[in-house]
Amino acid sequence: MVDYWSLVIFTILGQSAAGIMMLLALSRRATRSAVRRTWVAVIILIAAAVASLGHLADPTISYFAVTNVLSSWLSREILFAGLFGAAMLLWIIFRRCRLLRLAALVGLAFVYVMSRVYIIPTEPFWNSLLTFWSFLSTAFLLGASLLLLLDELGARCRAGGVRQALLGRLPAVAAIAVGFRLIFLLLQLARPRPISEEIIWLEIVEIALLTAGGGLGMLLLTRRAAALPPALEPVADAVALPPGRPVPHGRAEPIILARAESLPPETGETGKNVDGVSSIVAEPVAESAPEATPSGLQTRDCRAGGLVFWTLVAVALVWTAEICGRVLFYKSYVWFGM
Numbered sequence: 001m002v003d004y005w006s007l008v009i010f011t012i013l014g015q016s017a018a019g020i021m022m023l024l025a026l027s028r029r030a031t032r033s034a035v036r037r038t039w040v041a042v043i044i045l046i047a048a049a050v051a052s053l054g055h056l057a058d059p060t061i062s063y064f065a066v067t068n069v070l071s072s073w074l075s076r077e078i079l080f081a082g083l084f085g086a087a088m089l090l091w092i093i094f095r096r097c098r099l100l101r102l103a104a105l106v107g108l109a110f111v112y113v114m115s116r117v118y119i120i121p122t123e124p125f126w127n128s129l130l131t132f133w134s135f136l137s138t139a140f141l142l143g144a145s146l147l148l149l150l151d152e153l154g155a156r157c158r159a160g161g162v163r164q165a166l167l168g169r170l171p172a173v174a175a176i177a178v179g180f181r182l183i184f185l186l187l188q189l190a191r192p193r194p195i196s197e198e199i200i201w202l203e204i205v206e207i208a209l210l211t212a213g214g215g216l217g218m219l220l221l222t223r224r225a226a227a228l229p230p231a232l233e234p235v236a237d238a239v240a241l242p243p244g245r246p247v248p249h250g251r252a253e254p255i256i257l258a259r260a261e262s263l264p265p266e267t268g269e270t271g272k273n274v275d276g277v278s279s280i281v282a283e284p285v286a287e288s289a290p291e292a293t294p295s296g297l298q299t300r301d302c303r304a305g306g307l308v309f310w311t312l313v314a315v316a317l318v319w320t321a322e323i324c325g326r327v328l329f330y331k332s333y334v335w336f337g338m
Contacts, residue, residue: 002032002273003054003055004055004327004330004331004333005050006051006052006053006055007053007055007197008053008330009047009048009051009054009324009329010048010049010051010052010055011048011135011147011326012138012322012323013045013047013048013112013320014044014045014048014053014081014111014114015111015135015136015138015139015142016041016044016138016142016143016146017042017044017045017048017084017106017107017138017143018041018068018106018107018108018110018111018139018143019040019139019140019142019143019144020037020040020041020044020143020146020147021038021041021084021100021103021104021107021143022104022107022108022139022140022143023140023143023144023147023170023173023264024038024104024147025038025100025103025104026173028097030095030096030100031096033202034062034100035091035092035095036215037150038091038092038103038148038151039092039214040091042085042088042089042147044047045084045088048081049085065078066078066079073113073116073117074117076085076113076116077110077117080109080110080113080313081110081261082104082112083106083110084103084106084107084109084110087099087102087106087107088103088280089101090102090103091103092172107139108136111132111135111136111139112132112136114135114180115132115134115135115136116132117132120130120132120239121211123258123333124191124192124275125188125191125192125193125329125332125333126307126329127239127331127336128188130184130187130188130191131179131188133184134184134185134188135178136183137177137184138182138322138325140173140174140175140176140177141177141178141181141214141318141322142318142319142322144170144173144174144177145174145180145213145217145314145318145319146223146315148170148217148220148311148314148315149311149312149315152308152311153308157308163202170177170221171218171221171222174214174217174221174327175214175218176212176220176334178214178217178218182207182208182210182211185207185210185325189203190210193332198331199258199287199328199331199332202321202324202325202327202328202331204277204329205324206218206321206322206325207320207321208321208322209317209318209320209321210317210322210325211325212317212320213313213314213315213316213317213318213320213321214318216313216317217311217314217315218312219239220307220310220311220314231264234279239328241274248281255285258299283312311313316323316330
């Protein structure tokens with residue numbers, strides 16, 4: 001399988017779009033921010049569909065690939081890609097929580113059908129349910145990384161630097177995804193596969209990048225969601241601040257704990273209502289009085305620039321690791337002449 005780059009792009013992008021929707025469904029929040037993130041998933045899925053055409057000898061007759069749905073997993077993959085896109089658009093138009101959950105379920109089915117394309121007896125390295133679990137963990141990992149990045153970028157546009165993305169579930173889901181991704185990777189590497197110097201280097205690079213990116217991402221999520229133990233404060237400050245910038249006195253960033261349920265707007269101790277979801281604000285401890293913002297939150301320096309930079313680094317490491325892993329997946333293909 002020489003020409004596999006279009007498949008690498010299609011599977012990586014398709015799974016990341018599914019991961020975004022599954023994580024949004026876990027948040028149980030039918031908000032404007034969830035709709036905006038769904039648009040990102042739609043754009044990613046469209047890019048994946050366009051990339052998949054590169055694997056066809058004649059893209060102009062690609063519609064024939066969907067004519068064998070009853071017996072071909074490849075045809076079902078194309079069908080579920082379309083159903084997934086339609087489900088996301090329905091959720092965007094009507095904005096009902098049930099439609100959000102439906103889009104997430106169709107996204108999960110899309111990942112499963114995608115994995116079944118490769119579970120074939122003639123390819124020992126692929127012929128296992130590890131292929132599905134590996135694809136699913138990739139979906140959650142890439143989806144979590146994109147949601148983290150989108151929330152950091154959005155925080156720079158919101159008054160007071162309010163961060164509101166899945167703080168209850170995203171750290172746990174990201175940690176589980178990284179752990180399972182590493183486990184499934186090691187289990188897959190124990191299966192029969194071709195061995196070459198290039199493949200060995202890809203394995204080493206993927207494990208190293210995935211560990212580094214996942215660890216950095218978890219540190220960022222932990223830093224945002226709750227106070228760290230005193231022993232880890234220097235590490236958190238080094239991650240949160242750009243190089244050469246002094247550490248301010250006290251905590252420079254308010255802690256935003258977004259609840260999963262939609263609550264009526266409240267004021268006072270619960271802070272400003274964000275997209276229909278009340279946020280509990282723990283005021284930063286500082287030597288001087290905090291600065292008031294237009295949103296009603298009191299905060300000093302939010303370290304937005306440093307957090308965005310390190311979030312980009314974490315996302316780049318994770319995505320590079322997954323691309324290396326997917327290249328390794330296709331390079332492990334062996335033609336048996338059947």
